[in-house]
Amino acid sequence: MQRKMNGMALFNDIAHLFPITNPTWIFLVVLVIILFAPLIFNRIRVPHLVGMILAGVLVGEHGLNVLSRDSSFELFGKMGLYYIMFLASLEMDLEGLKKNRTRGIVFGLLTFAIPFVLGYGVGHWVLGFRWDASLLFSCIISSHTLVAYPVVGRYGLSRHDCVTIAIAGTMIALLLALFTLAGISASAEGDISARFWLGFALRCALYCFFIFFCYPRFTRYFFKKYSDNVTQFTFVLVLLVLSAAMSELAGLEGLFGAFLAGLVLNRYIPRVSPLMNRIEFVGNALFIPYFLISVGMLINVRSLFDHREALFVVLVMVVTATVTKWLGAWATQQVLRMKRPEREMLFGLSNAHAAGALAMIMVGTQLEIAPGQYLIGDDVLNGVVLMILVSCIISSLVTDRAARQIALSEASTSKGEGQDAGNEHIMVALNNPDSVEQLIDTAIMMRSPKSQKELIALQVCLDNEHVEQQKKQGKLNLERAAKAAAAADVQLSTYNRVGVNVVGSITHSMKEFEASELILGLHHKRKLTDSYLGNVATELLDRTNRQVIIVNYLMPVNVVHRIIVAVPERAELEAGFYQWVERVSRMGEQLGCRIDFHAHPDTIKLIKPYIQNNHPSARTSYAVLDDWGDLLIVTQYLSYDHLFVLVSARRGSISWQPAFDNLPMQLMRHFSNNSLMIIYPEQFGQAHELSFVQPLPVVNQAPVFENPFHLKSKTSKDHADGEQVD
Numbered sequence: 001m002q003r004k005m006n007g008m009a010l011f012n013d014i015a016h017l018f019p020i021t022n023p024t025w026i027f028l029v030v031l032v033i034i035l036f037a038p039l040i041f042n043r044i045r046v047p048h049l050v051g052m053i054l055a056g057v058l059v060g061e062h063g064l065n066v067l068s069r070d071s072s073f074e075l076f077g078k079m080g081l082y083y084i085m086f087l088a089s090l091e092m093d094l095e096g097l098k099k100n101r102t103r104g105i106v107f108g109l110l111t112f113a114i115p116f117v118l119g120y121g122v123g124h125w126v127l128g129f130r131w132d133a134s135l136l137f138s139c140i141i142s143s144h145t146l147v148a149y150p151v152v153g154r155y156g157l158s159r160h161d162c163v164t165i166a167i168a169g170t171m172i173a174l175l176l177a178l179f180t181l182a183g184i185s186a187s188a189e190g191d192i193s194a195r196f197w198l199g200f201a202l203r204c205a206l207y208c209f210f211i212f213f214c215y216p217r218f219t220r221y222f223f224k225k226y227s228d229n230v231t232q233f234t235f236v237l238v239l240l241v242l243s244a245a246m247s248e249l250a251g252l253e254g255l256f257g258a259f260l261a262g263l264v265l266n267r268y269i270p271r272v273s274p275l276m277n278r279i280e281f282v283g284n285a286l287f288i289p290y291f292l293i294s295v296g297m298l299i300n301v302r303s304l305f306d307h308r309e310a311l312f313v314v315l316v317m318v319v320t321a322t323v324t325k326w327l328g329a330w331a332t333q334q335v336l337r338m339k340r341p342e343r344e345m346l347f348g349l350s351n352a353h354a355a356g357a358l359a360m361i362m363v364g365t366q367l368e369i370a371p372g373q374y375l376i377g378d379d380v381l382n383g384v385v386l387m388i389l390v391s392c393i394i395s396s397l398v399t400d401r402a403a404r405q406i407a408l409s410e411a412s413t414s415k416g417e418g419q420d421a422g423n424e425h426i427m428v429a430l431n432n433p434d435s436v437e438q439l440i441d442t443a444i445m446m447r448s449p450k451s452q453k454e455l456i457a458l459q460v461c462l463d464n465e466h467v468e469q470q471k472k473q474g475k476l477n478l479e480r481a482a483k484a485a486a487a488a489d490v491q492l493s494t495y496n497r498v499g500v501n502v503v504g505s506i507t508h509s510m511k512e513f514e515a516s517e518l519i520l521g522l523h524h525k526r527k528l529t530d531s532y533l534g535n536v537a538t539e540l541l542d543r544t545n546r547q548v549i550i551v552n553y554l555m556p557v558n559v560v561h562r563i564i565v566a567v568p569e570r571a572e573l574e575a576g577f578y579q580w581v582e583r584v585s586r587m588g589e590q591l592g593c594r595i596d597f598h599a600h601p602d603t604i605k606l607i608k609p610y611i612q613n614n615h616p617s618a619r620t621s622y623a624v625l626d627d628w629g630d631l632l633i634v635t636q637y638l639s640y641d642h643l644f645v646l647v648s649a650r651r652g653s654i655s656w657q658p659a660f661d662n663l664p665m666q667l668m669r670h671f672s673n674n675s676l677m678i679i680y681p682e683q684f685g686q687a688h689e690l691s692f693v694q695p696l697p698v699v700n701q702a703p704v705f706e707n708p709f710h711l712k713s714k715t716s717k718d719h720a721d722g723e724q725v726d
Contacts (some may be wrong), residue, residue: 574683
């Protein structure tokens with residue numbers, strides 16, 4: 001008896017410590033859950049999203065009462081919901097959205113209409129709700145939240161067609177539900193006149209105008225002016241929260257504003273950029289887990305056993321919400337002729353009801369229909385909260401299974417794709433500190449996601465009296481390159497070489513690491529006698545047959561609005577033709593911008609099907625450029641935020657022509673105010689052998705042994721104290 005009393009006393013001593021109120025300990029418990037929930041639930045093959053929610057149930061006030069749901073959970077939880085919607089639109093393939101907009105509208109209407117109609121009938125005739133309470137119940141089950149979207153991201157299916165359709169349908173269903181909710185609220189307050197709807201429409205129109213007109217201009221200006229990573233990340237968060245706050249002022253939910261913010265910023269944040277990596281990291285590591293835990297803490301499982309009526313309400317709600325959302329996905333499958341895994345993906349992503357449903361039900365608990373009587377009672381509130389738990393679990397499990405099936409199916413059908421990725425090994429030559437991040441960003445965007453080889457950053461220091469100073473600067477450049485690559489989660493090897501000849505060191509390094517191509521910055525002239533490309537780049541073209549890409553950005557890469565590509569005649573006959581087409585296509589996809597090809601009709605016939613087959617999401621257009629002498633015609637299409645890509649050729653190659661002799665003067669006169677990329681495709685044989693191949697006779701052609709830029713090649717001795725590549 002005494003032992004039992006001692007045990008009770010000990011339990012009481014421990015119990016009075018809970019719930020934890022100290023902010024440090026609260027944050028510690030949350031971090032422990034975020035750390036161990038995925039580890040534990042992955043072992044039993046249950047999506048860790050379910051683990052987060054169940055952990056919230058366990059530690060919440062309706063469970064073991066370890067934590068109280070204070071303002072921090074409300075704040076971080078709401079940010080987590082915004083983050084889910086923001087990432088969904090930020091990672092969305094906008095070209096795929098345009099292509100699938102009709103199918104997205106079909107799914108959105110079906111996944112809203114079927115649950116709405118059946119939900120109203122169940123609420124009115126089965127649960128005995130009033131007509132307005134039945135409408136509110138219909139809004140709750142017809143809308144949904146993309147709680148399971150992080151599962152899709154883990155499988156790399158963010159840009160899959162069925163995922164794009166699901167996201168588009170989510171926004172349509174949510175928007176229709178919010179409009180209906182606004183009408184219910186106005187009706188309960190006695191103000192459902194045309195004046196109300198006109199004001200509501202005007203607020204929404206002004207809000208959308210501000211987001212779609214002002215946000216792009218703010219973003220372009222800010223990204224061009226400020227390149228600091230932390231500053232850019234903070235700027236993105238400001239735009240996200242501002243959009244959510246303005247959405248609420250307009251009478252919509254904040255999660256709708258978060259989605260629109262991501263839709264606008266999608267264009268300016270490449271998927272493989274350091275900024276995108278930071279956004280995903282913060283969301284997946286902190287905000288989204290906080291949201292899932294906060295949802296779990298709302299759930300009161302005990303209420304099921306307190307009242308039999310509450311259990312009946314919960315069962316009806318769960319069955320109605322699940323069946324109607326499945327019917328919406330099934331009907332979409334029949335109409336659009338989709339496969340079974342795609343139907344399961346639609347159902348999985350559209351089945352979860354979370355904070356959006358909770359916000360709607362809270363509106364019902366605050367609408368007074370009679371003195372002391374509200375539209376929604378406590379039983380219905382508890383039923384909706386428990387419906388959230390069940391729907392989130394079902395959504396996570398179904399989405400995980402569907403994503404796995406789709407990923408395996410795509411892996412089996414794409415074995416022949418990306419064969420170039422195995423031979424791809426990109427090297428970046430550094431020298432100018434101002435262009436380090438831009439060169440690395442270019443390499444990252446051109447790199448195949450299937451490539452198993454790391455990027456190579458090379459810094460060459462001349463062995464002269466300034467070698468120690470050059471080595472220190474080179475070390476700083478390589479550290480900056482490593483940070484830029486690490487921020488994008490890309491492996492990078494750095495090498496600081498000392499040599500008596502810059503060109504020799506670069507070419508030897510390319511052979512040593514079997515580099516498939518070289519990216520370097522454009523030489524900045526220091527003397528009037530310097531050439532446009534610089535002596536290093538000119539001799540590199542003579543010494544290697546590999547692809548060489550020379551770039552000069554006048555603005556951040558992610559602000560590029562369009563890529564204009566000028567291609568010479570017979571470029572399709574070069575050995576590296578598809579290699580540079582692949583690199584430009586990848587870059588256009590990552591930037592989300594249009595690629596305009598100006599080329600000969602025979603060349604366009606090969607470029608167009610290649611991009612359609614390998615990069616269907618790339619936006620392209622084609623224009624005929626018959627005569628290379630008419631290159632200046634391209635200037636009418638160029639703007640300050642465009643990237644001009646010039647596909648050139650080494651002397652003696654198949655696509656070389658005498659008009660290339662005038663390129664340096666043309667580039668300096670007419671393209672100096674544009675970001676520029678010059679591509680020299682890979683050639684058969686060694687470059688120094690190609691320079692002596694006799695091309696077909698052309699009238700007034702310059703001697704074939706001359707350098708295309710009228711520069712004499714220098715020996716290694718001449719380069720001992722010469723320039724370095726930028």
